[in-house]
Amino acid sequence: MVLKEWVGLFTGLAISAVISAQAHVQEKIKKYNKVGRLKVDTTFQQSYLNDFLVPYSEFDDLHNCRIKIKNKKLKTTMAARPNFGSIFLGKRNRRYVILVNNNASFKGVKLEDVPQEARIGLFAHELMHIRDYESRKMTGILERGYQYLSVKGKKKVEHHTDSLTIAAGFGQNLYKWASYVLHDSEACDEYKSYKSEIYMSPVRILNQIESTIPRP
Numbered sequence: 001m002v003l004k005e006w007v008g009l010f011t012g013l014a015i016s017a018v019i020s021a022q023a024h025v026q027e028k029i030k031k032y033n034k035v036g037r038l039k040v041d042t043t044f045q046q047s048y049l050n051d052f053l054v055p056y057s058e059f060d061d062l063h064n065c066r067i068k069i070k071n072k073k074l075k076t077t078m079a080a081r082p083n084f085g086s087i088f089l090g091k092r093n094r095r096y097v098i099l100v101n102n103n104a105s106f107k108g109v110k111l112e113d114v115p116q117e118a119r120i121g122l123f124a125h126e127l128m129h130i131r132d133y134e135s136r137k138m139t140g141i142l143e144r145g146y147q148y149l150s151v152k153g154k155k156k157v158e159h160h161t162d163s164l165t166i167a168a169g170f171g172q173n174l175y176k177w178a179s180y181v182l183h184d185s186e187a188c189d190e191y192k193s194y195k196s197e198i199y200m201s202p203v204r205i206l207n208q209i210e211s212t213i214p215r216p
């Protein structure tokens with residue numbers, strides 16, 4: 001091969017490497033859509049995103065948080081947690097992820113079956129987990145992780161999160177979510193009894209809403 005041919009071959013290879021690298025970057029960018037500081041998995045339905053933005057837009061304190069909505073196989077409908085590595089980087093560098101279950105064989109409650117008003121309640125609840133994490137230092141977040149290891153601890157965290165949801169003005173939506181899960185969903189009995197053990201009951205949610213309304 002003469003020098004000219006070598007140069008031609010090298011240039012061709014270099015160009016195709018650049019093109020494939022660009023394609024890779026584009027693919028990466030397309031995985032998430034940005035809404036302010038919120039990063040949303042492109043496969044997360046637009047109608048869900050609109051419902052998510054109902055509580056999100058009211059929680060000004062969370063608009064500066066780096067939150068990513070991502071699909072994952074879970075044992076529950078959704079989950080919110082801090083990115084583990086970011087816990088140790090200081091509060092300003094903390095990142096959060098809100099996971100949405102995409103396990104087709106899940107025997108619990110699937111987001112697609114949840115009525116809109118109840119779905120907004122669930123989204124508000126997940127966002128309250130982030131408000132709770134934001135109020136905590138690194139040790140406080142690790143404490144939350146520890147509490148999740150026992151049923152008693154989990155119940156404490158989830159009841160607190162439900163209380164925050166009611167205080168944030170989404171009690172009626174939370175009530176619809178809780179009663180949908182227990183009374184109207186297709187979830188198996190085992191899942192329903194787990195839910196009623198850990199989370200606030202619909203009646204308790206209503207009582208708490210009432211007790212937060214100021215008396216004339």
Ligand SMILES: [Zn+2]
Nearest residue numbers: 125129158161
């Ligand atoms: Zn929760």
